[in-house]
Amino acid sequence: RDTSLTPRISTTPRQVKTLREHFMISNMWLLQRLSPVVIPILMSATWQTHGQTIENEYVVIDMVQNNPGDAVAWEQSKYFDASVLKNIGYTGQGLTGELSGTQAIDFHTLGHDFFPTGSPQRRWLDAYAQGVEAYVNRTKSKGLKSYFFVDLLVFPTFVIDMYHDQITAPGSDTIVWNNVTKMLLETLVDETFTMFPACDGFIVRTGETYTYDTPFHKGNSPNKGGPTSGQPLWISFITALSEMINVKHSKELFFRQWDNFPSDASYYTQMTDQIPVHKLLYFSIKHSSADFVRPASWNHILGVGKHAQIVEVELQREYEGKGAYPNYVMNGVIDGFSEMEPKIGLANTVNSTQMRGLWTWTRGGGWWGPYIHGQETWIDLHTQVLVAWWQHRGSVPEEEVFNSVIPKLFPGCEASTCVSDMRQLLLKSSDVVLHGQWGTIHSPGDWMRDDRIGGLERTGGHFKALGSNDTLWKMSLAEKILGKTESEQMLSLYLASIKPLLSNNVQADAVESSIRYGVYLYTIVEASWVIMGQGYRKNAGMNYNATALANAITEYDAATSAYRAFGLSNVFAASLYHPYYLCLGTSCNCAFDPPAGAMCSTWCGW
Numbered sequence: 001r002d003t004s005l006t007p008r009i010s011t012t013p014r015q016v017k018t019l020r021e022h023f024m025i026s027n028m029w030l031l032q033r034l035s036p037v038v039i040p041i042l043m044s045a046t047w048q049t050h051g052q053t054i055e056n057e058y059v060v061i062d063m064v065q066n067n068p069g070d071a072v073a074w075e076q077s078k079y080f081d082a083s084v085l086k087n088i089g090y091t092g093q094g095l096t097g098e099l100s101g102t103q104a105i106d107f108h109t110l111g112h113d114f115f116p117t118g119s120p121q122r123r124w125l126d127a128y129a130q131g132v133e134a135y136v137n138r139t140k141s142k143g144l145k146s147y148f149f150v151d152l153l154v155f156p157t158f159v160i161d162m163y164h165d166q167i168t169a170p171g172s173d174t175i176v177w178n179n180v181t182k183m184l185l186e187t188l189v190d191e192t193f194t195m196f197p198a199c200d201g202f203i204v205r206t207g208e209t210y211t212y213d214t215p216f217h218k219g220n221s222p223n224k225g226g227p228t229s230g231q232p233l234w235i236s237f238i239t240a241l242s243e244m245i246n247v248k249h250s251k252e253l254f255f256r257q258w259d260n261f262p263s264d265a266s267y268y269t270q271m272t273d274q275i276p277v278h279k280l281l282y283f284s285i286k287h288s289s290a291d292f293v294r295p296a297s298w299n300h301i302l303g304v305g306k307h308a309q310i311v312e313v314e315l316q317r318e319y320e321g322k323g324a325y326p327n328y329v330m331n332g333v334i335d336g337f338s339e340m341e342p343k344i345g346l347a348n349t350v351n352s353t354q355m356r357g358l359w360t361w362t363r364g365g366g367w368w369g370p371y372i373h374g375q376e377t378w379i380d381l382h383t384q385v386l387v388a389w390w391q392h393r394g395s396v397p398e399e400e401v402f403n404s405v406i407p408k409l410f411p412g413c414e415a416s417t418c419v420s421d422m423r424q425l426l427l428k429s430s431d432v433v434l435h436g437q438w439g440t441i442h443s444p445g446d447w448m449r450d451d452r453i454g455g456l457e458r459t460g461g462h463f464k465a466l467g468s469n470d471t472l473w474k475m476s477l478a479e480k481i482l483g484k485t486e487s488e489q490m491l492s493l494y495l496a497s498i499k500p501l502l503s504n505n506v507q508a509d510a511v512e513s514s515i516r517y518g519v520y521l522y523t524i525v526e527a528s529w530v531i532m533g534q535g536y537r538k539n540a541g542m543n544y545n546a547t548a549l550a551n552a553i554t555e556y557d558a559a560t561s562a563y564r565a566f567g568l569s570n571v572f573a574a575s576l577y578h579p580y581y582l583c584l585g586t587s588c589n590c591a592f593d594p595p596a597g598a599m600c601s602t603w604c605g606w
Contacts, residue, residue, distance in 0.1 A: 055279040056308035059357035060089060060387060061203075061254075063149065065096040065364020068210040076374035079362040079383075082142035089387050092145035094203050095135060096364060098213045100148040101199055104129035105191035107159050107184075114158040121158070121216045129195070136198050145200040147252070148192070151209040153177070154219030155184055177222040177233060182240055189244045193251060201252030202245055203284065203359075206237075207259025212586045223260055231271040234261055239275050246280040254310060254359070256284045257301060263289040265300045272305050279308075284359060286312045287333055287346060292365070293319055293446065294438040296337035298344040303352035310357035311346065315382040318366030319449045320433050323378045324574035325518030326490065327433050328426035330385045334398040338431075339440055350394040358390045367582060369451035370574040375510055380409055381426075399423070410511075412503035421497045425490050429518070432490070436483015436522045441475045442466060448525075454581035456532050456539075463536040473533065480529040484522040491515045513572035520563040521577065527556035 062085050066074050078084050082093055106115040106125060115122040139146035153175050160167070166180040175181060193199065206221040222237050223229060238255055245253040261267060263286075272283065283305075289297040292314040302311060313333055316322045329337075336343025349355055362379055389401045406422050407414040413422060434440065437448050444462035447454040456463075466472040494515055502508040530552035537544035560579070567576045 054277070054306075054308050054353055054356065056282060056356045057279075059091050059145070059252075059282075059310060059359075060390065061092040061094055061145075061147065061310070061357065061359045062090050063094045063096065063203075063359070063361050063364070065361060066098045066213075067096075067364055067367050068098065068212040070368060075363040076372075077363045077376060078374075079376075079379075082139045082144045086142050086144055088383065089391055090144060092147055092200065093139045094147035094149045094359075096149050098210075099132060099135060100150050101129075101132050101136075101192045101196040102148060102150050102188055102202075103154070103214055103217055104132045105188065105195055107156060107187055107191065109187055109191060110159070112162065114156055114162075121156075124216055132196065136196055140198050145252075146198060147201050147203050147254070148196075148199055150202045150204050151211075151219065152204055152206055153181060153185065153222050154209055154211060154214075154217050155188065156216055157218050158216070159184065160218065175220055175222075177237055181222075185240070186244050189241075189249070193249045199251070201254065201280070202241075203254040203256065204241065205256050205258070207256075221260060231261075231267070231274075234271055235274050238272075242276065242278055242281050246278040250280065252280045252282070253278075254282045254284045256312075258284075258286060258312075263299050263301055265304045268301045269305045272307050275307070277306055282308045282310050282356060284310050284312055291319070292317055294337070294434050295339040295440060295443055296332060298336070298340065303349040303354055305354060307354065308356040309354045310359045311349075311355065312359045312361070313346075313386060314361045314365050315386070316361065316363050316365060316379050318364075319446055320437065321518075321521075322366070322370050322450070322574075323372045323376065323514075324370040325487075325514050325521065326378055326426055326429035328378070328381065329430050330382055330389075330402070331398050331427065332430065333386070334389060334394075337434075339434065346390075347394050347398075350390065358387070360386065366450045367584060370577065372574045373572075375514070375572055375574070377409070377507070377511060377514065381405065384409065410498075410502055410507070412501045413498060415501070418498060418501050421493060425493050425498070428486050428490050432483045432486045432518065432522060435479040436487070436525055439476060439479045441472055441479060448577075450582060451575060451577045452582045453524075453528065453577050453579055456536060458581060459532050460536060463533055464540075468542070477529055477533065480522075480526045484519075484526045487515075487518045487522045491519055510572040513570050514574070516566065516570075517573055520559065520566050523559040524556065524563060524577075527552050527559055531556060 062079060064075055064077050064079050074080075085093055104125060106122075108114075115125050136146045155175070160173075160175070163180060163184065164173075167175050167178065167184065169176050189202075206223065209219050209221055211218050223233060241255065242253055245251050257263070257268070261271065275281075283301075285299055285301050286292070287299055287302065289299045302309060317327055317329065320327050332338065332345065334345045334347050336345040336348075360383065362383055363376075384405045385398065385401050388405065389396065389398055392401070402423060403419050406419045410422065413419060438444070439462070442462055442465040444459045447458035447462075462476070466476060491512075494512060499508050499512060502511075530548055534544045534546075534549040534552065536542075538549070563576065567573045
């Protein structure tokens with residue numbers, strides 16, 4: 001990758017292919033003895049492009065996401081600042097779908113005034129457009145590319161009303177993909193790039209579409225209803241988008257694979273092989289085959305096909321505290337998580353032919369809190385390790401990058417013993433989350449996520465799967481005990497060996513606060529697990545331990561009291577978890593439009 005060598009390279013694509021084949025044949029004895037993981041990856045990096053040359057530029061993009069419907073609004077984050085991103089090594093910035101130029105245009109080229117002067121929708125549109133323009137200008141002024149994160153298919157409600165019968169499924173309001181919808185989409189693309197010519201392209205999300213914060217827009221993913229579905233739909237849709245964005249406007253298009261078509265390599269290649277390659281078209285793929293969860297699984301779409309790809313990595317893990325407490329996972333993202341068999345990570349695909357970029361979500365993702373109030377220590381660590389490792393294209397091991405970052409992020413922790421202790425602490429933090437929250441014994445799934453903790457309605461399936469096997473019941477509880485125990489060990493290690501060396505006292509206290517947050521939280525989790533387990537057994541007519549249940553309830557109440565007192569008295573503490581599960585939308589309590597029962601016509605309780 002040394003560009004100074006470029007003039008010496010004069011091989012043709014056919015010669016390169018011949019050299020690769022020669023290497024494979026002459027080294028077959030060695031290849032047969034390598035890990036079974038290596039050969040498929042080597043194949044994907046050489047032959048699975050189907051002879052197609054990939055010319056796309058390399059990109060490193062960041063996004064701060066405003067979680068939809070959240071009255072708290074934008075995150076407190078340094079990562080809004082394009083100069084911060086530029087210094088780290090990013091090439092572009094994209095903010096969430098709630099800040100997109102596609103929602104600032106008025107469709108005037110259709111010959112109708114959908115946003116009349118003085119109307120509420122015009123006032124909204126004009127105010128919104130000012131914010132979009134400011135974002136583009138800030139990003140471009142710092143030398144970064146500026147992208148819009150776009151939910152499709154989303155249009156102004158007034159446009160949908162006019163074309164309703166032509167673009168919706170019979171008897172419903174679901175927008176379908178057809179020629180009229182295609183015309184409206186092209187209008188949206190054309191007017192957006194006319195209004196914001198400095199925008200460098202779209203990051204397109206389908207599968208999920210959110211309009212909680214946009215009162216004059218609505219829509220849905222193109223795969224929701226309609227006569228066309230599956231691969232034919234996506235082939236038609238992505239091809240049309242590429243023609244509109246890449247060909248017509250010479251702008252970049254990043255099309256996300258998420259909640260639309262499966263994380264299956266065969267499906268992906270069969271479908272995308274029918275979509276024309278373009279040097280400005282990228283497919284954006286999460287590193288995990290599901291969401292950013294544990295136990296982790298690798299997305300085998302990465303490193304296959306004939307198109308350029310970027311990989312998505314969430315740095316503020318939305319299911320796992322969002323930075324409220326330590327949870328270092330870059331070793332897992334890069335080299336494979338501990339629970340994987342075999343272990344596969346970005347190191348296996350970073351140099352594949354298809355891989356042309358990295359897209360990080362430094363902040364946001366999911367819903368609601370915990371809100372970390374600008375205390376971004378653990379996000380900073382993820383960001384600096386991953387981007388530095390990526391810039392070296394994996395030639396420097398993750399641990400070596402980690403060791404070089406720690407003294408910069410934690411002044412005073414320059415000694416090798418301190419760096420080693422910090423790594424021990426942070427590797428343990430990932431273990432706490434895996435076992436304390438998720439579990440490897442019939443994983444209960446996302447019973448905890450964002451700042452919410454579910455009850456038996458979320459964990460009942462897990463306990464049912466344990467059946468009458470007492471060994472499995474003990475192993476399930478042992479994981480929660482392990483989560484609490486290891487979080488306590490982390491605190492002891494920090495207080496004894498790391499905090500005394502840190503030169504920034506404010507930072508030292510903030511880090512201690514985040515570790516204590518985890519101790520309090522996983523103390524509650526352990527007690528909760530006993531309560532739910534024994535409660536399930538009682539409800540299911542199984543033998544249960546009434547004494548253990550009563551003691552766990554007492555412990556839960558005490559642990560919750562301590563947790564709330566900690567949050568009240570500690571200035572660095574993130575906002576706390578709620579003992580009820582997730583609610584989506586603006587009608588949730590604490591959102592813009594809370595339910596009537598949460599509102600008072602007079603002073604509440606006075």
